[in-house]
Amino acid sequence: MKRIFLIVILLSISLLIISCSSSKDTEIKSAEEMFKKGMELFNDNDLLEASKVFDIIKLQYPASQYADDAQYYLAEINFKKDEFILAAFNYNMLRRLYPNSEYSKISMYKTALSYYNLSPDPERDQEYTLKAIDAFQEFQRAYPRDSLYEQAGIFIQELRTKLAEKNYNIANLYRTIYSPSASIIYLDLIIDDFPDTRFYDLAVIMKIEILIEQNKFEEAKFIINTFKTNYPDSQNLSKILALEQKMAK
Template identity: 35%
Template sequence: MIRNVLTYFILLIFLVACSGSIDTSKLTPEEYFKYAMELYNKEDYQQAAIEFQNILMQFPGSTVNDDAQYYLGMTYFNEEQYLLAAYEFSKLIQNYATSPFVPDAQFMLAESYYKLSPPYQLDQSYTKKAIEEFQAFIDIFPSNPKVEEAERKIKELNDKLARKEYQSALIYEKMEYDKAAMKYYDYVVETYHDTKYAPLALYNKIKIEVRKGMINEALADINLFLSRYPNDDNANEIRNLEIELINKHNELTTEKK
């Protein structure tokens, strides 16, 4: 008896659930998209993704296709499936070039790679891809309100790349591989000159040059440091070091004569 009652209630729940479903085969593209958006707004992203995909397959050339394509990308993004999101946003950009969703799709394409950017110790392919896509967004849509955010995130990502190279230089220096360390410090200085790691890298390189008796090289880098970073915390120390090295250079020149 109890089993029959339970079976009845389970069947009843199933029938009620089914009665609330929608026969999407009878919907126009606009009605279907509205239904899919209701699912999206309820955060039923998995089902919404299925419906957006169905719209794209069933109604090729429809006026709501770019809308469906954009929100398909957004469903994956909200589900933290960032590679799939990036793929769908890139499809919108390629297939619906005149869509009003293109600026947002370009930003979200970059944002997807931004979310995939790992800690600085790991491979930074996604970080570089995010920078590339954010820069494309800025170049193509310079008056967009999100440009400032894109610029801020590019700076953040460049700082991460610079930190990775700077830490590599520090490791080589600790291992007393000075040539390799200076090479990495140079790379940071020239490639990431507008990050906080550039003056640190140049400062450390100067210290190595002084330690190795490379006076002319150290003086050249000191001149570069003071011209680029005159207000850096280490600037006064570098100025005093410059005076010391010039005096030492003059003494050596006098001795040779």
């Protein structure tokens, strides 16, 4: 009797193991099939249906090898649809949930690219410009030898120039409404923080002009001499020298 009972127990355990193994194989197969279907829809540009499939993979098969793929392609769908806020969110989500994913590096870069696409004209709020700069710099720190490092630097320069332009426009506005002190505050922001942009020279020139108008000749001379020493090959040197001659009269 005991022997029969033992045999029944062993058979039950065996069936349970086989059942679990079969269930696991079915799950892997199902996740694979779902992902294949999602990619077919994605490649056919049926983005709405593709996103539904990738969402199902995330919900039903979160531990499968296709979970990070699904997360990445959800972000890609957002990016393709110009939904850049959602794209940045989903790229960041991939990095948080799957830090070792093969998509981690490109997701970091495309997060920055999403913020770049959200960066507005200089006249508007520059929150996303700052976010894009931070994100591209984070990518450069993480992957200094990557082929995208140089392109990230080009984007950073473009975005920094936009910030400098915004400050220059504000400085010019304050000068127009006869508020030279406020104008100089924004010019100094450019001079101190954005010397690598084309607005640096323009800010120096405007500041010298304002100082001359205020009869602050010694301060103007100091800035002129500093510029001549540091930037002897500047295309705007002739304008600086013209202001120097103007003071000498």
